[in-house]
Structure formats: C-alpha cells, structure tokens
Amino acid sequence: xxxxxxxxxxxxxxxxxxxxxxxxxxxxxxxxxxxxxxxxxxxxxxxxxxxxxxxxxxxxxxxxxxxxxxxxxxxxxxxxxxxxxxxxxxxxxxxxxxxxxxxxxxxxxxxxxxxxxxxxxxxxxxxxxxxxxxxxxxxxxxxxxxxxxxxxxxxxxxxxxxxxxx
Numbered sequence: 001x002x003x004x005x006x007x008x009x010x011x012x013x014x015x016x017x018x019x020x021x022x023x024x025x026x027x028x029x030x031x032x033x034x035x036x037x038x039x040x041x042x043x044x045x046x047x048x049x050x051x052x053x054x055x056x057x058x059x060x061x062x063x064x065x066x067x068x069x070x071x072x073x074x075x076x077x078x079x080x081x082x083x084x085x086x087x088x089x090x091x092x093x094x095x096x097x098x099x100x101x102x103x104x105x106x107x108x109x110x111x112x113x114x115x116x117x118x119x120x121x122x123x124x125x126x127x128x129x130x131x132x133x134x135x136x137x138x139x140x141x142x143x144x145x146x147x148x149x150x151x152x153x154x155x156x157x158x159x160x161x162x163x164x165x166x
Contacts, residue, residue, distance in 0.1 A: 001055045001100070002052075002054055003100075003103050003107045004052060004054075004107070005049045005051050005111060012050070015057065016040075016058060016061055017036055019058060019060070019090055020036060020088055021036075027153070028125040028154070029125070029128075035088070039065070039087045039088060042063075042065055047067075048065040048066060049063075049111060051064055051111065053091065053095070053100050059091065059092045059095055060089075060100050061089070061090060062107075063087035064086055064087075064112065065085040066084050067081050067115070068080050070083055070121070074121055077121065077163070082118045083118065083120065083121060084115065084121070085122070086105065086108050086120060089101060096130075099137070101134040102138045105122070105135065109138070109139075109164055113166045118165065118166060120140075120164050120166065121161060121163050122162050122163075123160060124160055125154075125160070126145050126156050126159065126160045135162050140163065140164045141163060142160060142161075142162055143162060144161050145158050145159065
C-alpha cells in the first residue's frame with residue numbers, strides 16, 4: 001500500500017466521493033455534498049492536496065488544506081498563513097484498525113512541513129473514539145472542545161479541535 005500525494009484525475013474524485021459517502025458517513029462525522037465539493041474544489045485550485053492510501057485503487061485518503069485556504073475559524077488559534085488543516089479522512093472498512101489512518105495523518109504532517117507550515121489542525125466529534133485514537137497515535141493534542149450543535153447531531157454534540165506542531 002502506497003501512502004502519497006499525486007495529481008488527481010476525474011475518476012480519482014469519483015472514487016474518493018464514493019469512499020467518503022459509503023464508508024465515512026456515520027453518526028460522528030459531518031459529511032455533506034457541500035463540504036465534499038468545497039474540499040475537492042480546493043484540491044483542483046491547488047489550495048489543498050489529497051493524500052492517498054492506494055494499491056490498485058484508492059482505499060483511503062485525507063484532504064490537507066494549506067494556509068489561507070484553511071477554515072477562517074482557526075485564526076483564533078494561529079495565523080492562517082502558517083498552518084494546515086486536515087479535512088475529511090476516510091479509510092475503507094476492510095483496512096480499519098491497521099494504522100492506515102494514522103499513516104495518512106503523518107504523511108499530511110510531513111507535507112505540511114515541506115510547505116513551511118508550523119502547525120497542523122484537525123477536528124472530530126468529541127466522542128468519536130476511533131478518530132480520537134487515530135489522532136492520538138499520530139501525535140495530535142487537544143486544543144479545545146466546544147458545543148457545536150450545527151455540525152454535531154448526536155451524543156455530547158461537541159467538536160474537539162486538535163493540533164500538532166511541526
């Protein structure tokens with residue numbers, strides 16, 4: 001399995017959308033057609049990169065958003081021009097529990113370092129234990145947890161923001 005970033009083709013975007021909608025959608029994840037389209041547009045505009053886990057097809061990916069394209073809400077933590085943000089992350093259920101998610105996150109951090117970012121942010125539902133473990137394994141630390149009812153519909157309805165310095 002190769003973990004890398006490369007130029008994407010139309011078929012890659014189709015595979016990624018299908019993977020995200022079939023295996024990424026659950027009660028903890030906030031995935032909408034708009035959020036997918038926004039991230040894919042950033043990739044097409046070269047303001048973000050797809051980091052892929054692939055072997056005869058895409059089995060996982062993370063979207064790494066760079067600098068000023070990061071969500072403006074992160075400006076309360078750091079200057080946007082010096083950070084990266086990891087958007088959607090998904091791994092095929094056939095490979096879950098094998099560390100692929102943490103490898104995707106670590107590759108994102110390495111690319112962010114190459115892009116001269118000083119920190120990488122990511123967020124999750126406070127109670128999403130699978131994401132929490134993946135992020136902890138990749139060295140992310142909690143910054144803040146806040147009530148987020150517009151984005152979180154179950155459990156505590158809280159979002160946790162995490163960071164990794166590089």
